[in-house]
Each structure stands twice: as structure tokens, then as C-alpha cells.
Amino acid sequence: MSDAGIHVPTAARTQTVVASAGLVAWARLNLFGSWWSTAVTLLLGYIILRVVAGVVEWGLIHAIWTVPYSATGIADTAICQVAKGTGACWAVLTDKYRLILFGRYPYAEQWRPAIVVLLFIGLYIVSGMRRFWRKELLVVWVVVLAAIGILMGGGVFGLSDITEDYWGGLPITLILATFGAAFSFPLAVLVALGRRATKLPAVKLLCVLYVEIIRGVPLIAVLFMASVMFPLFMPAGINVDKLLRAQIAFILFAGAYLAEVIRGGLQALPAGQAEAADALGLSYWKKTAFIILPQALRLVIPPLVNTFIGFFKDTSLVLIIGIFDLLTMGKVALSDPPWQSFSTEVYLGLAAVYIAFCFAMSKYSRSLERDLNRARDR
Amino acid sequence: MDAVLSGPPAIVLDKVNKWYGALHVLRDVSLTVTEKERVVVCGPSGSGKSTMIRCINRLETHQEGRIIVDGTELTDDLRTLDTIRRDVGMVFQSFNLFPHLTILENCTLAPIWVRKMPKAEAEALAMSYLERVKIPEQAKKYPGQLSGGQQQRVAIARALCMQPKIMLFDEPTSALDPEMIKEVLDTMIGLADTGMTMVCVTHEMGFARQVAHRVVFMDMGEIVESGPPGELFENPKTDRLKLFLSQILRGH
DSSP, X not given: OOOTTOOSOHHHHXXXXXXXXXXXXXXXXXXXXXXXXXXXXXXXXHHHHHHHHHHHIIIIISOBOOOOBOTTSOBOOHHHHHHTTTSOBTHHHHHHHHHHHHTTSOGGGTHHHHHHHHHHHHHHHHHHOGGGOSHHHHHHHHHHHHHHHHHHHOOSTTOOOOOGGGOOBHHHHHHHHHHHHHHHHHHHHXXXXXXXXXXXXXXXXXXXXXXXXXXXXXXXXXXXIIIIIHHHHSOTTOOOOHHHHHHHHHHHHHHHHHHHHHHHHHHHSOHHHHHHHHHTTOOHHHHXXXXXXXXXXXXXXXXXXXXXXXXXXXXXXXXXXXXXXXXXXXXXXXXSGGGTTOHHHHHHHHHHHHHHHHHHHHHHHHHHHHHHHHHHHO | OOOSSOSOEEEXXXXXXXXXXXXXXXXXXXXXXXTTOEEEEEOSTTSSHHHHHHHHTTSSOXXXXXXXXXXXXXXXXXXXXXXXXHHEEEEOTTOOOOTTSOHHHHHXXXXXXXXXXXXXXXXXXXXXXXXXXXXXXXXXXXGGGSOHHHHHHHHHHHHHTTOOSEEEEESTTXXXXXXXXXXXXXXXXXXXXXXXXXXXXXXXXXXXXXXXSEEEXXXXXXXXXXXXXXXXXXXXXXXXXXXXXXXXHHHO
């Protein structure tokens, strides 16, 4: 807000006023400082109020949460059709949430993917806590990921065998994202180191080619190659399943991008750090593990998490090769005739799930950055 | 250039040549440092003195001539390199402490992972050296919390924790504020008193006079003059050294 004609330093004034009189004085100074400022405040306030009121009215007050069902179990969406435009029809989510979250997994067995989702979330939380950052965590990961595989696929411990064709929804998204991160990250570290290996020109060339080729191709093309072209090159009788192929495509794709981010961190590190480690007689791998990587990775936490968030959302692209992830299941749910016209509600629901995961990642990255830097700069 | 002390040689440089592209940075450098000898290397910036000292533990590679450290010739063989780096400590102008590790961890990392020393033993050793450089109370802090002088003393302690036979100093006081130079020099003088073999690139002429058996003057990549500090400073034979000394003295 401009205070026309007043040239007292605003910041200084604001500080003293806030200190003495709090919010009211702050508002008077910054929001109602002049007639122009007051007019803008009122106009913006009116617009914000109208929007918020509209959303609350549509999303809560006039919203419809359930609909009656016919004797044959078909949803009667007449009241939703009537309310269309004035109230949200969340009934589509209450009716379809299990289909969206767990896909075509047999209804009676859907407790299994439900536990899988909880296991994933538990794994993220435990891995996020710095006091669990020990070697044992690696074992936990292996055990949990194995448990997830058993729960989803079954065939042992009296669990019925459920093939991947029936997997879908949130577990697919989390599997692609988690396995993708778990494998692409170490790959990316090796590639980033390899690109800097001036004494090993062959390794360096290989790493450069990998990064440049993968970066030069759209993710969708890589997925197509994995799903359509890859089987053509395999000898007859060897069949790598579709989900695994998509997973490998993701790992390779994410690996190239992460490698560049990590390389940025390696380059930002002063040469003196490596020299000091060399002078102490540390071998290449010890130097890398104890001196170079801990510092380089810390430097690139923000772009690293940025890349991870991007790939979490990019998992939704698997729909083009016929894998039913969370977003795809939303589309499937909308193909049910009674619900066809309620895509807004479904997509808002899906957005909420994606936002929850991505927001958690970005919050975590900031706290991690703060913690790690506190130890160093204190 | 002959040693002042008599004894077995610790470092031998024999007609060492090095180029950065077309730039000839070391020209036929020959130098023998005997055990327990303390050599100060001085010279104008760009004279190759840092490059020479960095060749001794192979942070830089030379292209011609031979470098023999503690009886082992420096080659591309990684095993000999490991042996030499274990026995040669180095202190840098910019300290190069590891900022993500505590002072104690900085000092114990190499003994634990290179010398395979048990952790408790490495920590006890590190504390004894931190006491010697007079900062045991900072052991749990991070490098960023220490002053420049303190950081450089930690860097000396870190190098000593590997119990090296030879210590290299590459302008250890050049990045320090004037009031901190003395504490680092005092630490180095204390180290000299223990009989450590030292090669030190520095412009601290007072330190050279007090500690060095021999001063080596380098210019344009070659050793121009060398001799005991008194002799070299009082009776410089070459114009280049006279010019250098006059510039140094004017600066002080």
C-alpha cells in the first residue's frame, strides 16, 4: 500500500507502532493508511469474503454427502443433479473412495492395500526421524518393502493370490514413488560421482550419455518404450511384468534428474575439503562417504526435494500404459454413469491426497535443512 | 641443495619439473630434507612454492624427475600413495576443517578409518593433541563456531592425530587476522621442539629465524637460494632474493 506524500521510513514506524499497540494499530497503518489504501483494502476484503463464502457455501453448507441407493444398489444421484452448481456432491467420494484408493483389488481383501498404505506412511515417518538414521533402518526398509510385496500379491501365509492386474489406486502411486526414490537416489549418487571421475574417462562418458539421453526424452516416451518396445527385445518366454517395467523406467528417469542435482552439490563444495581428506590418507570411497556426500547433499536439499515432489506427481503418467494409479482410478470412478458429471468433486478429492503428500515432503525438507544447518552454524 | 643436518633423508626431490599446460611451474627443483630438519620455503606469489609442497604428498602430480618420501618413490601406484599420505601430515592456508563434523570428529576420522584405531583410543589421542594445541574445551563444537586461529590449531591437531613423520605447512598463517597469527606460530614452534620434520611455506621471517634450520627461496618455479636463515637474510646473494626481502621488510 502506498502512503502518498508521507516519507517517514515505513518499516521503522511499523515496528514501533506494532510494539506499542498491536494488531489494530498495524492494520490502521498498513491497511487504512490513506483513502487509497482503505479503498483497496475494502475492495480486496470484499472479494476474499465473497470467494471464501462461496466455497464454504458450495463445499459445506449446500454439500450433499450421501445419496439413496436403488434396490439393485445403483446410486440415485437425482438430488446431486438438482444441487449441481449450488452444492458439492461429495457423495461421489463416499460412494467411490474405496475404488479410487484401492482400485479393482477384490473388495473383501482391501484391508491388505489399506495396511500397505499405512506401512508406507509409517516407513516415511520413521525414516524422517534423525534418531533412526542408523544401519538398522536399511533392514527396516527391506523388511517393510518385502511385507508390502507379500500383502499386495499374496500367495503365501494363507493370503489369496492377487495378480498385479487387480492392483490399483494409492498403493500403486506409493509403490512407484517409494521404490522409485529408494533405487533412483543411490543410482543418482553413483552417476553424479561418475560424471566427475576425470581419471576414468569410460565411466564418465557412460554417465554423461545416460544423463543426457534420459533428460532428452520425455518421461512418457520412456514409459512407452518400457511397456511396448522393451518386450520386443526380450527373448521369447521371458516376461517382465508391466508394473516392474514402469518402475524401472521411473527409476532410470528420476536417476538422471537427481544425478544432476547432486552433481550441483558436489561442484559447490570447496576443493579444499577433498584435498584435506586426501592429505589425511582417506581412500576415495571413505572420502566420498564421510566428507563429500554429507556436505554436498546438505547443500542440495531444496532442489532434491523439489525433484522428489515432481516425480511423486509424475507417477500419475503411468495411466498411459494402462497402470491404474490413484489419478487413473479417479477417472475410472467417473466412468460410472450416475457419477459422470461430478468430476470436480473427484479431482478435488484427488488433489487433496496429492497435496497432503507433497506438502508433507516440503515441510519435512525445510525442517531437515534447519536442523542440519543448526548443528553446523550454531 | 644440501641439508644442514646430517642424517637419513626424509624427502628427496630430484630435478622435479611440472607444467600447467604451457606454464612451467616447477623447473628442475631439487631439494633434500633430512629427518628432523625444519625447512622454510619462501618466495613471491606464483613462485611455485605451494605447488612444490603439494607435490610432496601428491595433491599435485609432477611430470618429470623423482620425489622420494620416507624411502618411497611417489608413483601412480595407489598403495604407495596411501602409505605416504598416512605418514605426511598437511596444514592448509584455508584450514579445510570438515564443517559438518565436530572438532573431535575432525581429529578422529582419519585415525579410525585409515589407521583402524579403536574409537576410544582415537578419541584419547585426539584429546591429547587438542590439549597440546590448547583447545581441548572446544572438542564438542563445530569448526564454524571457532575463530580462525583456533581452527588452524585444530587443523594442526588433526594432522598430528595421524602421527605423521613429516608435517607440511602451506602458508598456515596467511588467511589469519594479525592477532591470531601468533597463537598458530607458537603451536608450530612447540611442534618444532618435538623434533618433527617440517616443511613450511610461509612469509613469517621471524618464525623462519627462530625455527628453521634452512630457508629455501623460490622464484619463477626454481630454487634460487637456500641456506641457514641468518646467512640467507643477512647476505642475500641474488638480486631476486634482495628484491623479495626488501618487499617483505617494507610490508612489515
